[in-house]
Amino acid sequence: MVRRRFFATLIAMLTSVLVVHVGPSNANRKSSRGGCAGGSTVPVNDGMRLQATHSVLCLVNRLRASHGLRRVRVSSQLSDAASSHSTDMVHRKYFSHVSLGGDTLGRRVRRTGYIRTRRGCALSETLAWGVRASPATLVRSLMHSSGHRRILLERRARDIGVGLSLGAPVGDVRSSSATLVLAFA
Numbered sequence: 206m207v208r209r210r211f212f213a214t215l216i217a218m219l220t221s222v223l224v225v226h227v228g229p230s231n232a233n234r235k236s237s238r239g240g241c242a243g244g245s246t247v248p249v250n251d252g253m254r255l256q257a258t259h260s261v262l263c264l265v266n267r268l269r270a271s272h273g274l275r276r277v278r279v280s281s282q283l284s285d286a287a288s289s290h291s292t293d294m295v296h297r298k299y300f301s302h303v304s305l306g307g308d309t310l311g312r313r314v315r316r317t318g319y320i321r322t323r324r325g326c327a328l329s330e331t332l333a334w335g336v337r338a339s340p341a342t343l344v345r346s347l348m349h350s351s352g353h354r355r356i357l358l359e360r361r362a363r364d365i366g367v368g369l370s371l372g373a374p375v376g377d378v379r380s381s382s383a384t385l386v387l388a389f390a
Contacts, residue, residue, distance in 0.1 A: 241267065244341040248371060249381045258369045260340040261385065265357060265365065268344065272358050277389065282317035283366025287330075287386040289313065294332075295372035295384050302330055310388060319364075319390065326390050329356045334374055334384040343385045362389045 241263035248257040266276040290304065290313055297305055304313075310330045314320055331353045333343045347353040356362075366388040373382040 241340070245339045247337050247339050247381055248369070248383055250371075254369055254371055254383075257340045257383070258367050261344060261367050261369060261387070262365065264340055264344045265387070268348070268357060274358060274360060275363075277362050277365040280319060280364040280366055280390070282319035283314065283364055283388045283390060284368060285317045285366070286310070286313040286319070287366040287368030287388040288370070289368070291368035291370040291384045291386040294334075294374040294386075295370045298374060298376050300332065300334065300374040300384075302332065314388065314390070327361065329359065329362075329389045331356050331387045331389075332385070334382060336373070336378060336380045336382045338383050340369075343383065347387075356389060357387075359389060364390045 241260045243253070243256040243260040244264055246253060246257065246260075248254040262277075262279060269276060290308075290310075293304055294300055299305055303309055310328050311320075314328055320326055331347050333346050333353075335343055335346065338346075344357075347357055366386075368386040368388070370384045371382070372378075372384060374384050
């Protein structure tokens with residue numbers, strides 16, 4: 206019964222979607238909250254996108270530490286699943302935990318080899334996007350959604366994948382934008 210309730214809660218969290226539209230942020234190298242390099246910089250090219258990806262990880266771990274939780278480790282496999290999903294959403298212009306082809310988080314992660322047994326593992330995912338959005342703005346917006354906040358602060362989470370793509374998952378956005386997918390296990 207407890208296991209069934211856990212999976213029902215997990216499914217509810219996975220289906221919650223946060224559409225974030227944020228304004229410009231300062232172009233400082235350090236975030237005003239947490240001191241993560243590039244935390245308040247809006248990524249506009251691939252070099253900045255890579256720095257922003259590292260900054261998101263730093264911000265999530267500082268947030269977790271401030272709540273007495275252990276840091277999450279980067280998993281290249283979870284990051285591959287998150288990156289491919291954020292890129293797909295930007296290129297195909299949709300914003301959902303399920304791809305237009307029907308791929309779910311579980312399928313995306315399984316393809317990476319992260320899950321090797323038939324039993325699987327508990328996975329969760331958060332999505333955010335914003336116009337002129339810095340890593341700090343995106344992470345802060347996730348914390349303002351109760352479902353996403355629960356995922357970010359999940360005590361059992363050990364690994365994270367960060368996928369940050371330049372561009373919006375919707376049409377007619379002319380300003381710099383970013384789409385973020387965080388996959389947790």
